[in-house]
Amino acid sequence: MLMPKPNADVLAKRDALVEGLRRIISDPEGVIDDKDDLRAFECDGLSAYRQLPMIAVLPSTVREISDILKYCQAEGVNVVPRGAGTSLSGGALPLADGVLLGLGKFNKILEIDYDNRCIVAQPGVTNLAITDAVKADGFYYAPDPSSQIACSIGGNVAENSGGVHCLKYGLTTHNLLGIEMVTMDGEIVRLGGKHLDAEGYDLLGVMTGSEGLLGVITEVTVRILRSPEHISAQLIGFPSSEQAGDCVGKIIGAGIIPAGMEMMDRYAIHAAEEFCHAGYPLDVEALLIIELDGPEVEIAHYQTQIDAIAKDCGATVSRISETEEERMTFWAGRKAAFPAVGRISPDYMCMDGTIPRNQLPKVLKRMNELSKQYGLRVANVFHAGDGNLHPLILFDANNPGELEKCEAFGADILKLCVEVGGVLTGEHGVGIEKRDLMGEMFSEEDLKQQQRLKCAFDPDGRLNPGKVFPVLHRCAELGKMHVHNGELPFPDIPRF
Template sequence: MNAPTPPPIDSTALFSALAEVLPKGALLTTVEQMRPYECDGLSMYRRLPLCVALPVDEQQVAAVLRICDAGGVPVVARGHGTGLAGGALPEQGGVLLSLARLNRILALDPVARTARVQPGVRNLAISEAAAAHALYYAPDPSSQIACSIGGNVAENSGGVHCLKYGLTVHNVVAARLALADGQIIELGSEAPDAPGYDLMALLVGSEGLLGVVTEVTVKLLPRPQLARVVMACFDSVEKAGQGVAAIIAAGIIPAGLEMMDKLAIEAVEDFVKAGYPLDAEAILLAESDGTPEEVANEIERIEAVLKASGATAMRTSKDEAERLKLWAGRKAAFPAVGRITPDYYCMDGTIPRRHLGDVLRKIAGYSDEFGLRCANVFHAGDGNLHPLIFYDANKPGDLEKAEAFGNRILDLSVAVGGTITGEHGVGVEKIDAMCTQFHALELQAFHAVKAAFDPKGLLNPGKAVPSLHRCAEMGRMHIHAGQTRHPELPRF
């Protein structure tokens, strides 16, 4: 049964109420003003909101939410718009709540090794502020120069060093949250443990469905004395995948373990000149950090494992400048690919490491099937894939083929025991794939959690968790644990 159509929104009254609680110029209502907010980094889907609110503090955030709650107006929170799953796609009849102006570092405690920041603070800015104390914030998504910590919390972002130091959820200790009705609550604690349910872990990765983050307290780590990176070349992606599994099997947990295939290598080298070998079918970047003695020992072990795994050549950074240059290529992979294709679709799925070689081979087969090139760049250490599917939005049928290609990758990820996302979230992009990932009872539990925090369903509606009706209409079915489908999933 379809939900009843909500009554029309009196936009004049809404704009008047919002203007009273926001600074002058902080309410955008014209198409020209709102155009920059019509999508996030996933530009395949675009939608204009009813208006854009730009509060500058927590009190104004709460006031906007109270007004919207009273009027039954949907609200979509947005950080810096670097998300890649459509999580910040506006509602046409709703308010886009931008948190970009809440951008202050409120406190930095070098003794407790914590930083208390507003949600609009850039990821990298935290490490820059902590550098004077030889500290840093570990999660480092490729967009760290621009992405906001509030968005990182919403999507549980990772980065090239998440294998050793964890995702956002492992590095955030507390937060302040504005609920849908404007009430402010505090979650988490700087203590090692706190009584009650771990609502902080529930918040991280909830994609703005439960509340609007207004303040975050993050852990800071001592900057390692030394870091070195090994670049290993392989003559096949399968061997590179086996090298990843071999490193983990040897009990080595590198600070970072990244993989790129030939197409990605070529794009990056032309753009960054990082010194990547153009004759390699795949490269691995494996970093070790710690004391000089620890690094020397671990690098020796990594090199031995990679050599035994079939590496055709290896190069180890001799100084910090060379290390940063090697990583600069990986960090610039997305813009590098953007230079050689009119458009690309960045996927995000996670698979068990032992399946890396097989899954990459199947992705190559899909590339041939759909007639679209695909560059693979990913966090190999934890199996987080980022296939970049090339397409041309101006070419009829290309976008649809790219989406179908991407859906095949997500289905395959689930089929081999993985998941449909590793760090980008679900948003609107993967909401249908959630029907493949979860049972109906699990989806019902998700909806119950949502209702407990947001009973009217006003926060980021239509994102992340599909309705059971939607799943039934699509005919998508959950893949039961232990079930195998050979050679691969059927199309749904």
């Protein structure tokens, strides 16, 4: 993975930069320049790629963040923001000539506002801590990425994180009301608040999922929902993935939007069952976990319909959770699928494409062919309701060339997703991992248009360069216009 070439001039003034940053940050330990200490920041959740940052800073006030950005802007130094460092796409991978801006100290919930049904938090608060803060009063925060115990809410905004419940409850972008952010030139701005919809251009909308390239998020306001009165999960096993996929389509076609609808293939079922004994059937090719929430009468009503549809689609096993404990057990296997697969292979890489659901049989078939071609095993977990596929490619990084083989296999899977009408990433982000595949999905001009947005926020390209876009264009170059010498066209089309 090629990163932008480190700037020798910047590296040469490292000591002066450390001094400059120490003058900004009040905490004497808030500027880290020791190689061993910097090791803690060398990678994020995509641990195959590692890079020590030039310097790491851990500010504790928004003013300090603003001053750091202003200083780095003036000194021509790149900045990589980092929340909890759980990105699976390398979004927080440091740069050799960059300052890594850690937001770990921003870990407080600032306000719980039941009158407006929202919560205001600093960006370093974990996703789960948001829910924990309001759980006792019967509320929760809906997006629940698998890493929710560790990932930060600021990172969730930067990546537009999803989770297993987003078919019904939406992604981060649908649950976010406002942010405070600092632009690269040190301006502190507020977008949104406790009200709905953007005033003017929807900057909050484009900040969500912008992967740390547009601004540094310093405060987040999200809406909270009342926890449903009942939740029930159902396991349904099928002799083939096609039948399971068919069942998912028919459930939605019947007008049912479950709270969650997950699918696992044989490989993932076995790995998960071995790891945590969730009671999954082992004689099926595909397993659906369907969660329903709401009043008991509604759950019962839908379950009757789902049972009939599943039977019609050839289900061989169906079990409904009878207790909350059993429901949690059903989920335990799914939630542990990644570590479970990790246990049976020295390394694995988790992919993240989204496809139109009806393309699932084709994609699975082709993926099996690719698996044979590359000689690498693949296990599949799938947010079936919204078509978000997570193939886990198993490999051993100690075998020379196997990481590269795995990367090529992964790239082929993502290209396949795009080929069938899907996208490169559903929730993990582009980062560095899928950066070089962007051309598969976007034309050169579309990528340029996206970078013009980057120019609007960060004209010097200092924030998180080398991520998302395969080719870095200068903003001046992107601004140029080619004007054709136009006559008023179509004299024959009707004019009023």
